[in-house]
Amino acid sequence: MKEVKFLESAIGQIKHTIDYLERYADEDSSGEQLECELAKLEACEKSLPKKVVVNSNYFIVHYACPCGRVYFRGDYKDNYCSVCGQLLDWSVTEARACV
Numbered sequence: 001m002k003e004v005k006f007l008e009s010a011i012g013q014i015k016h017t018i019d020y021l022e023r024y025a026d027e028d029s030s031g032e033q034l035e036c037e038l039a040k041l042e043a044c045e046k047s048l049p050k051k052v053v054v055n056s057n058y059f060i061v062h063y064a065c066p067c068g069r070v071y072f073r074g075d076y077k078d079n080y081c082s083v084c085g086q087l088l089d090w091s092v093t094e095a096r097a098c099v
């Protein structure tokens with residue numbers, strides 16, 4: 001998973017930049033740059049797959065995006081959350097199917 005490693009290191013660098021901007025830059029000159037870095041961070045984090053949340057109610061199993069706003073039922077599996085755009089990792093549900 002080369003891509004994940006790349007994204008993780010990009011996220012680390014962006015966080016470092018944000019930290020620096022928040023600490024040392026003055027509001028007038030850095031506000032725009034800070035906003036830009038925050039947008040980059042959000043985009044990178046959403047490109048990193050997050051595990052879907054498994055909710056089982058009696059015998060019915062639901063899957064949800066980590067944002068909690070989108071639910072999936074049955075065989076319907078979307079690679080992206082339609083609300084927040086988060087890339088979803090369904091490996092947790094595959095592991096369950098093998099049990």
Ligand SMILES: [Zn+2]
Pocket residue numbers: 065066067068069070081082083084085086
């Ligand atoms: Zn979502």
